Amino acid sequence: MGDLLYTFYGDDFTGSTDVLEQLAEGGVPAILLLREPDEALLKHFGNARAIGIAGDARSQSPEWMDAHLPRAFAALAQTGAPVVHYKTCSTFDSAPHVGSIGRALDIGARELGGIVPILVGAPHLGRYLAFGTLFARAGDVVHRIDRHPTMAHHPVTPMHEADLRLHLAKQTDARIALTSIDRIQAGEAESFFLQAVDDGADAMLFDGVDEPSLVAVGQVLLAHQRERFRFAVGSSGVTRALIHAWHAQGIVPPPITLPRAAPVDRLLVMSGSCSPVTGAQIAAARASGYATLQADVDALLQGATDEEERLVEAAIRELEAGRSLVIHSAEGPLDADTPAAGAAIGAALGRVSRTLVLRSGLSRLLFAGGDTSSHGIAQLGLDALSWAAPLERGAPLVRAHASEAALDGLELVLKGGQIGKPDFFETVRLGG
Known part of the structure; x- marks a missing residue:
């Protein structure tokens, strides 16, 4: 090296x-x-x-x-x-x-x-x-x-x-x-x-x-x-x-023109963000025809596997019908007295997303929220990520590298809570 x-x-x-x-x-x-x-x-x-x-x-x-x-x-x-x-x-x-x-x-x-x-x-x-x-x-x-x-x-x-x-x-x-x-x-x-x-x-x-x-x-x-x-x-x-x-200093050459991503027919969004920016994106996605599923946060925090199973089965029905889908734990800011639990929610949403990718054949997945992304993607069993294409500043499309064939090549976007315009989810699905 x-x-x-x-x-x-x-x-x-x-x-x-x-x-x-x-x-x-x-x-x-x-x-x-x-x-x-x-x-x-x-x-x-x-x-x-x-x-x-x-x-x-x-x-x-x-x-x-x-x-x-x-x-x-x-x-x-x-x-x-x-x-x-x-x-x-x-x-x-x-x-x-x-x-x-x-x-x-x-x-x-x-x-x-x-x-x-x-x-x-x-x-x-x-x-x-x-x-x-x-x-x-x-x-x-x-x-x-x-x-x-x-x-x-x-x-x-x-x-x-x-x-x-x-x-x-x-x-x-x-x-x-x-x-x-x-x-x-x-x-x-x-x-x-x-x-x-x-x-x-x-x-x-x-x-x-x-x-x-x-x-x-x-x-x-x-x-x-x-x-x-x-x-x-x-x-x-x-x-x-x-x-x-x-x-x-001429250490690296000037960059080449960056490629653009192709569109996909369905997008799965896993959101643990409580940002108002992400909340507006969820609302915009729903208005444009995305299905949305609200997770039972208390059940996820208690480790209830039946809640994860409920989300999987409900999501499969929507995806098999050809619809893009948002699974979210919140839709905008939480109450001031609501305890933060990003790690546990992110991990639970990650497990759900892995099951959905393997069962549905999805090729593109979006995580919304910093903790959601970090703890969610850790559940997928990937080795590495490489850059794939630009989408919006701070949230590019990346490609997964994994020994598991069904996950190798999966396209991902990891979005911080504050990133993106209201129609960002559809931008991700269309590839820019």
């Missing part, structure tokens, strides 16, 4: 496929592994120049991270790639007790050494970091993240602090310097980075508000990888910044 440019660990599955999309657009062959790599698996995908591991750390405790992330980071580092990227959501939602980005930062710094660059801004996704403060687009309006209509009220990791250094200070004792956007625009990103190294900072947070700022940061990252850092934290802005640098 001597030609590898970059490796990453996605803290959830939707974010991991976002990286695949960036790499595909940049002309970089990549593979996303659904388990830690071994020699045989790496050899099978020997043409890749970027390798990722899709994880679910975003929904896990710091103790879980202590037990699992060192091994994952070491496996990626052993490929010989110069960079291991801990890929976070561009909304950076996390908390000291769950999905702690600070704990992941500490582990990566300890295992791989060097200062840790942090780049969260992802203007291609409507996420902007200015003077250390995070903003995110919702519809046509950009909100400070602690005033965002969804992320400020996330059921698991609500964002109550927009200054990311203050946000991380609740999760780590790392000393975090800042290269602000005015310094980047003045051409001083590298000098600020090197000064932080000399001053003994543990991490450097870079602002990012537009493509030129990502270009400038990418040049710094490429110039100092291996020597001053091997581990980076942040959104797919990290990936995009590096791609800009690879193109500028």
Whole structure:
């Protein structure tokens, strides 16, 4: 694997496929592994120049991270790639007790050494970091993240602090310097980075508000990888910044025209999202003729297999009638006192989806919701995913690789709760 440019660990599955999309657009062959790599698996995908591991750390405790992330980071580092990227959501939602980005930062710094660059801004996704403060687009309006209509009220990791250094200070004792956007625009990103190294900072947070700022940061990252850092934290802005640098240096050729996906006659959507964006998509799908099935969440949480069987049998009837179908646990935001249970719901919906794919011969499947995607796809028994075609920014079509013939080649979309226009489900079915 001597030609590898970059490796990453996605803290959830939707974010991991976002990286695949960036790499595909940049002309970089990549593979996303659904388990830690071994020699045989790496050899099978020997043409890749970027390798990722899709994880679910975003929904896990710091103790879980202590037990699992060192091994994952070491496996990626052993490929010989110069960079291991801990890929976070561009909304950076996390908390000291769950999905702690600070704990992941500490582990990566300890295992791989060097200062840790942090780049969260992802203007291609409507996420902007200015003077250390995070903003995110919702519809046509950009909100400070602690005033965002969804992320400020996330059921698991609500964002109550927009200054990311203050946000991380609740999760780590790392000393975090800042290269602000005015310094980047003045051409001083590298000098600020090197000064932080000399001053003994543990991490450097870079602002990012537009493509030129990502270009400038990418040049710094490429110039100092291996020597001053091997581990980076942040959104797919990290990936995009590096791609800009690879193109500028002629390390990878300009990307080719991306293929388009063909339509399918039926689409199965498994939604555990409680986002109002996904709720609007469910309503739009129903209006356009999709069948919808509401899951009994209490029964799923109690482990009632008869509820999973009910969903399967009802779904089979709709699919055999030629209809596309949405199975959902919610349709919009939950009540404030409703406990979050994304992992359990995602796993249950994953088991249902596996049965339906095997019984119905479906060729395309959509998971909606970050936890749903991470815990649902883990039930399918896949080895890896590769990019297949663009659909909508942040939610590409990907292709499954599996030893089980009925699942090998299955097309998937893993959609975060906030991603997509109201007609997104039909966009997925039609292939764009």
